[in-house]
Amino acid sequence: MKQKDSLTYFKRGGITLFTDEKLGKRIRKFYPENLEVTSWETVEREFKKLLEEPIDSKEALMVFMEKFSEFYSIIAQISTEKYIKMTCYSDKPENHEDYNKFFSEIQAPSSKYEFLINKKFYDSPYRKELGKEYDHMNKIISRKIEAFCEKNIPLDAKENKLSSKYGEIISKLSTEFLGKERTITQLSVYLKDPDRTVRQQAWEKINGLIAGKRDELEELFDSLMEVRVEKAKNLGFSNYRDYKHFTKERFDYTPEDLYEFHSSVEKAVLPILKELFETKRQKLGIDTLRPWDTAADEDGITLKPYKTNDEFVDNAIKILHKVKPEFGKNLELMKNTGFLDLENRKGKAPGGYNTQLPEYGGSFIFMNAVGIHANVITLLHESGHAMHGFSCKHIPYNVYKRYPSEVAELASMSMELITMDYLDEYYKDRVDIKKAKKEGLMSTLNILPWAMTVDAFQQWIYTTNHTAGQRDAYFAGLMDRFNYGENYSGYEKEKALRWLRQLHIFEVPFYYIEYAMAQLGAIAVFKNYKENGEKAIEQYHNALKLGYSKPIPEIYRTAGIKFDFSYEYIKELVGFIKNEIDKL
Numbered sequence: 001m002k003q004k005d006s007l008t009y010f011k012r013g014g015i016t017l018f019t020d021e022k023l024g025k026r027i028r029k030f031y032p033e034n035l036e037v038t039s040w041e042t043v044e045r046e047f048k049k050l051l052e053e054p055i056d057s058k059e060a061l062m063v064f065m066e067k068f069s070e071f072y073s074i075i076a077q078i079s080t081e082k083y084i085k086m087t088c089y090s091d092k093p094e095n096h097e098d099y100n101k102f103f104s105e106i107q108a109p110s111s112k113y114e115f116l117i118n119k120k121f122y123d124s125p126y127r128k129e130l131g132k133e134y135d136h137m138n139k140i141i142s143r144k145i146e147a148f149c150e151k152n153i154p155l156d157a158k159e160n161k162l163s164s165k166y167g168e169i170i171s172k173l174s175t176e177f178l179g180k181e182r183t184i185t186q187l188s189v190y191l192k193d194p195d196r197t198v199r200q201q202a203w204e205k206i207n208g209l210i211a212g213k214r215d216e217l218e219e220l221f222d223s224l225m226e227v228r229v230e231k232a233k234n235l236g237f238s239n240y241r242d243y244k245h246f247t248k249e250r251f252d253y254t255p256e257d258l259y260e261f262h263s264s265v266e267k268a269v270l271p272i273l274k275e276l277f278e279t280k281r282q283k284l285g286i287d288t289l290r291p292w293d294t295a296a297d298e299d300g301i302t303l304k305p306y307k308t309n310d311e312f313v314d315n316a317i318k319i320l321h322k323v324k325p326e327f328g329k330n331l332e333l334m335k336n337t338g339f340l341d342l343e344n345r346k347g348k349a350p351g352g353y354n355t356q357l358p359e360y361g362g363s364f365i366f367m368n369a370v371g372i373h374a375n376v377i378t379l380l381h382e383s384g385h386a387m388h389g390f391s392c393k394h395i396p397y398n399v400y401k402r403y404p405s406e407v408a409e410l411a412s413m414s415m416e417l418i419t420m421d422y423l424d425e426y427y428k429d430r431v432d433i434k435k436a437k438k439e440g441l442m443s444t445l446n447i448l449p450w451a452m453t454v455d456a457f458q459q460w461i462y463t464t465n466h467t468a469g470q471r472d473a474y475f476a477g478l479m480d481r482f483n484y485g486e487n488y489s490g491y492e493k494e495k496a497l498r499w500l501r502q503l504h505i506f507e508v509p510f511y512y513i514e515y516a517m518a519q520l521g522a523i524a525v526f527k528n529y530k531e532n533g534e535k536a537i538e539q540y541h542n543a544l545k546l547g548y549s550k551p552i553p554e555i556y557r558t559a560g561i562k563f564d565f566s567y568e569y570i571k572e573l574v575g576f577i578k579n580e581i582d583k584l
């Protein structure tokens with residue numbers, strides 16, 4: 001059956017590397033191809049039909065779950081197409097209207113039915129007869145039902161409204177710098193400047209802007225905390241940390257395990273980072289490393305990975321092909337189908353993302369590339385997410401395709417590292433390759449102390465009664481505990497207020513430690529690849545193919561690695577990275 005491509009916005013020229021095929025829409029199993037899902041009336045009717053379906057056996061129960069997944073994919077596909085169109089052509093107001101309308105009229109009300117469907121599964125007597133292979137589904141869905149609390153619905157809305165104020169406050173901040181009005185994001189660019197005075201001034205401007213909003217931000221945070229604590233109480237929890245742990249479906253570790261993670265990073269990672277930053281201090285030729293020096297470029301080389309957009313994409317395809325031919329082919333399929341919109345262009349929304357296109361069993365990557373090294377890293381990272389999507393297309397249940405960040409970011413962060421040895425597709429000069437590799441390896445370690453600081457801070461905030469002043473003081477203490485050589489003397493206030501710039505603490509509480517877990521996992525995958533070559537790629541690919549059908553430790557085990565926060569394990573991994581840096 002011939003399928004019509006609905007998403008060929010970006011016809012690409014260029015040469016064929018490994019395949020000239022395109023992705024096509026998959027044939028539906030339960031619903032007709034012409035099913036109309038653009039009015040709530042018909043969508044609701046379909047949901048009601050699903051809910052009324054008789055279930056008289058465990059087999060029928062699983063068919064019911066599969067049918068629901070297909071229906072949900074049909075809706076998600078349309079919503080994703082509208083989202084892509086909106087971000088690619090963000091200057092057209094009708095695209096925003098179209099997406100927002102579909103979201104508020106169809107997608108948002110669908111979530112209520114998704115809950116009812118899950119409830120039907122949960123309440124079914126046949127659920128207990130399902131085999132071991134459905135244990136994980138049982139666990140996930142049961143938690144969703146048990147975490148539901150009617151009284152929290154208006155509080156969720158209140159929390160959303162409050163947390164959106166954070167972005168409003170921060171995005172409005174700007175000040176004059178070097179003769180121009182600049183936002184915090186624009187000022188941050190100068191933290192890499194070779195001129196130390198420029199860096200210091202930019203850093204002071206950023207911190208001055210935040211300090212000016214200190215009281216407003218602290219008050220906002222207090223209001224957020226109040227709502228969050230109430231939500232926790234409504235579900236019977238004595239504190240918000242434990243509530244959040246429960247509702248975030250963290251099955252495989254406890255908040256206490258994370259304390260072990262904090263101290264393992266403190267003991268195993270800080271000494272190595274101190275050494276690496278001491279070398280940096282010497283290279284910069286300065287007497288002491290200030291907070292405005294850590295991001296500074298020490299050699300003044302600007303990497304220029306490619307000239308044309310075709311080169312940008314084709315080199316990534318070649319690199320992925322070297323890791324595993326199937327990966328390269330998948331990225332080329334995306335290119336051929338028009339599922340890549342990579343170059344910065346007037347009218348595009350900012351940022352970058354990878355999104356699944358469920359009816360295609362493929363992915364779409366959006367970026368704003370301007371020809372710098374960071375764009376290459378982003379493309380390889382997003383390609384990791386895309387390969388995850390391809391690897392899970394055989395899974396018939398939605399619940400197994402929504403992987404948590406500990407799993408999703410393992411796919412993408414590992415891809416950044418296992419492609420590292422093939423960067424010669426972009427760089428011909430050995431000095432450039434060395435710089436690119438060093439940056440990549442260093443960044444795997446840098447993220448760890450900060451992730452621990454953010455987590456330890458939130459654990460304390462939500463389990464201790466405190467004032468705003470005590471909160472800042474506690475944060476300053478954590479900054480000292482996880483310091484790897486930055487000298488803050490004379491800037492104690494800036495140090496204590498640094499947390500006010502971390503969006504997650506305001507908008508997505510407790511979402512951060514997952515990055516550190518996935519980063520450790522990625523280092524382990526990379527180490528496995530260095531030691532075992534192709535076998536390690538097979539293990540990585542097999543882990544991706546599991547989606548979220550198994551608990552996190554089992555997925556990590558399948559990838560040939562451990563889900564482990566112990567000092568010994570972390571020490572082994574960071575030692576490996578240090579060794580890779582020394583070999584450069």
Ligand SMILES: [Zn+2]
Nearest residue numbers: 381385409412
């Ligand atoms: Zn990612």
